[in-house]
Amino acid sequence: MSILIFADQAHGKIKKAALEAVQYGSKVAAQLGTTATALVLGPADNAELATLGNYGATKVLHVADARLQEVESTVYTKIIVEAADKEGAAVIVFPHNFDGKAVAPRVAARLKAGLVAGAVSYPDTANGFVVKKNVFSGKAFANVNITSERKVITLTPNTYPAVAGAGTATVEAFAAAIHDADFKVKVVRTETVSGDIPLTEAEIIVSGGRGLKGPENWGILEDLAKALGAATASSRPVADAGWRPHHEHVGQTGLTVRPNLYVAIGISGAIQHLAGVNGSKVIVVINKDPEAPFFKAADYGIVGDAFEVVPKLTAAVKEFKG
Numbered sequence: 001m002s003i004l005i006f007a008d009q010a011h012g013k014i015k016k017a018a019l020e021a022v023q024y025g026s027k028v029a030a031q032l033g034t035t036a037t038a039l040v041l042g043p044a045d046n047a048e049l050a051t052l053g054n055y056g057a058t059k060v061l062h063v064a065d066a067r068l069q070e071v072e073s074t075v076y077t078k079i080i081v082e083a084a085d086k087e088g089a090a091v092i093v094f095p096h097n098f099d100g101k102a103v104a105p106r107v108a109a110r111l112k113a114g115l116v117a118g119a120v121s122y123p124d125t126a127n128g129f130v131v132k133k134n135v136f137s138g139k140a141f142a143n144v145n146i147t148s149e150r151k152v153i154t155l156t157p158n159t160y161p162a163v164a165g166a167g168t169a170t171v172e173a174f175a176a177a178i179h180d181a182d183f184k185v186k187v188v189r190t191e192t193v194s195g196d197i198p199l200t201e202a203e204i205i206v207s208g209g210r211g212l213k214g215p216e217n218w219g220i221l222e223d224l225a226k227a228l229g230a231a232t233a234s235s236r237p238v239a240d241a242g243w244r245p246h247h248e249h250v251g252q253t254g255l256t257v258r259p260n261l262y263v264a265i266g267i268s269g270a271i272q273h274l275a276g277v278n279g280s281k282v283i284v285v286i287n288k289d290p291e292a293p294f295f296k297a298a299d300y301g302i303v304g305d306a307f308e309v310v311p312k313l314t315a316a317v318k319e320f321k322g
């Protein structure tokens, strides 16, 4: 019996959310008195794979096949199920990101395993196998007991930030039985449509709403984001109006983000927006209306005109950083 963690990578680099999942899976393994194996699909060099030992994995299974560079859910499912059987994995952990969300339910179905999607706690094994997750857009928690023999968990990013330790892992090539015919869809081209930092991986996000009046004013937000090393996001009406691309919109109908710092500029703080951002560690709100609902969710608030406040904030950040 062991714990298997799906550690997804992009261009050979293990994603931040995957490091968190490996660390989480390793702690679950320790809880259950067993060991954690990480599974990496697609090309990645040995040094990168070995770093997973720093997050608690004792073994890394690697399928280097270049066809796995892009996620193909059916093929990924097949390999993960094969690895889970090989390892005798009782619990399979995924990051709750695009890749994890696409593959985990399929793996759970194949293994006839119960699934908790978006876990925010370690399992309570004193009372079965109870895992806490967010429900109703983060307004409440559900404590879910997974009663099936095998269990699948997707871990909400930024719940337990990954901290590198001094552990080591052995890296083992895994010859999964996959054939060209298994690939039902092929990615023919990928296009980068946003900045360098994916929103779901970002530590800092600077986000703008209708208070910025129009797309021509986004420069002040981008300057602040650049100074902070942040990704940029928006409210939904901003994306609906075509001021910003839709993949930047956060909230109930957009992305759920959990950065360490979320700076909201000219956003009212409607419940549907908060649903996507209220897991942020620190929220800073800049709004000229002192009654804006966002201030109730804010850790720090600045009542003022964004066009005056934001350039001053950017200058202060630049000065602070030297």
Ligand code: FAD
Pocket: 208, 209, 210, 211, 212, 234, 235, 236, 237, 238, 249, 250, 251, 252, 253, 254, 265, 266, 267, 268, 269, 270, 271, 272, 273, 276, 286, 287, 288, 289, 292, 304, 305, 306, 307
């Ligand atoms: P507004 O509500 O227009 O607020 C603009 C804010 O800017 C105001 O608070 C104002 O005081 C402030 N402001 C104006 N000028 C300045 C200035 N110069 N300086 C500083 N502040 C200024 N919304 C989302 O964001 N994400 C979602 O996923 C989402 N899903 C939805 C799903 C459903 C089913 C529904 C019904 C709605 C959804 N919405 C979503 C829309 C949501 O209800 C709000 O309408 C939306 O979030 C408001 O966007 P906003 O704050 O940018 O704009």
